[in-house]
Amino acid sequence: MSDNLLEIKDLSRIFDISKPWLNRLIEREDRRLLRAVNDVSLNIKRGETFALVGESGSGKSTIAKVIVGLLAASSGEIRFDGVNLAEQSPTAMRNIRRRYQMIFQDPFASLNPRWRVRDIIAEPLRKFGMGDMEGSSQKRVDELLELVGLSAKDGSKFPHEFSGGQRQRIAIARVLSSKPEFIVCDEPTSALDVSVQAQILNLMRDLQDDFGLTYLFISHDLSVVRHMANRIGVLYLGRLVEVSDSKEMFRNPRHPYTQMLLEAVPDLDMTGRTRVKAAGEIPNPITPPSGCTFHPRCPLADAHCKANIPPVVESDLGAVACFKAT
Template sequence: MADAVLRLNDVRRLFDVSAPWLARILSGTGPRMLKAVDGVTFEIARGETFALVGESGCGKSTVARLVVGLYEPSSGSIEIDGTDIASLKTRKAQAPVRRRVQMVFQDPYASLNPRWRVKDIIAEPIRTHGLIRGEAAIRARVDELLRQVSLTPADGDKYPHAFSGGQRQRISIARALASEPEFLVLDEPTSALDVSVQAQILNLMKDLQRRLGLTYLFISHNLAVIYHVSDKVGVMYLGRLVEVAAKADLFARPQHPYTRLLLDTVPDLAMTGRERVAVRGEVPNPIDPPSGCAFHPRCPFANERCKTERPSLLAAGGNMVACHAVQEGRLPPWGGAA
């Protein structure tokens, strides 16, 4: 794809979760590394919404933080608009690229400084990058941003505590837009919100995308939300992508057993009375992931090869799938969940 806004090449991110140095010497244990993201490759084309789905500990939030520069990758490269971020050495050199990638966080109560007025929160990116000069012009821009997210200019003079969760998320979005970004990373932007408010925020995100031509990386654990917003979906499990596919293909013909498991857990609102397939086990501790395919202890189709050899992401029926059973054709066709 020529016009990829974001490209991740075999990105890894390790975290040192070792015991303190002295305790390690005394107990004779070595350093322990948590592979939060373990070799992830994908790209996002301009104007599309790429969704990452997975359960806690799968590394999807780490990917989000890698993309916006809150973490440095341990290895691999991240390209924004074709520029490898690592090639820009100083904060100053990175600033113009970084400005174009902004983020909306999960917790609307923690993501706004409680001691700042809303107008100052929204104006912070404008002032930081010197996008507009002059207080009156900045205020006019803040008012415009407030209106863009369906708040009123009068709201700018209040403090965050005066707002509900949904309104705070609108303020967060306005702040992200103030940098005039082309790419937004949305890390579970609606999972702390009530469903009726979630609908408002999802609609707003879609409106803004159409109006401003934004590209989204949308992180969520909710498959129904992902179905609603995304064009392309990546499924993550224990730091690795196990399946990447266009939305329609993924939901109609999920290949990886883990994708199928996730689809099986979606509550049946249509009340068809379908009996759920019993799901086995829980997500293992990511510090000590299983060998081979990390999903093998929970997989009904696992064999010896799955326990030892790590599968790589290969094309299968239009999707990209990391599964030996899929490659060997051992998997039964998908019967459908809902």
């Protein structure tokens, strides 16, 4: 058995955002392609929390949706527990699909407002043939509600009768109902108040310890990532620019973009260290810069960076894609 539960190799996702064919013909325009994810490769070990961070538009949520099958990959390979997902039959995928689930960013939008909570949580049980509503499923729903800090009586209510934090607990209970091994968490606390965020994050850590779960945790909040992640991958304009152990990355970031992200974190300890203001904005992904796409914002960039794409170089410290990495 491999230590890696999920393996991604050279994953890309391209969106065709062109105008209709006739409009392009009349206006003499070429097709417009948006490369949201560009040749990303990473491994996630069993039982760990791997975090993906980066600015809005870096491709984090697109990767999450491709992994769980909400979007198709344009190219590349995804292996779950050694199995290539693209080569599986619908019947085999049904069995594999039960083993990984996703927690979405907005807990209200991800819950059917017309269904009672017990039906929402029991839906994966029915989908995967794991119980019936009159017997084992009802008992399982009650157990899950209490597991996430709610009451079994809450099963008769509708989503609008709960607060944002409680709705996210319901979403977590629904995810757990199929007994998954791997959970993709797409900014699961960004829509919640800070005090509620801490409660949900602690709940997720407790569940991970209790059930041996593996998380892909997507966030733009580095303070949350520091609390949750064992390893961190940094995305910039669809490319993975650095992967490192969490403690090592916060102690010694190697890529200039990672350094810029960490400089943006408030210095709550008031250490008095010199701050470097984040420069520029993420470029248009439709017309990305040549060479290293970070070079327009990088204080270390030179002519070589502008003309060439840096390869991902692995070492004992992790992996980094930068000609100037320390």
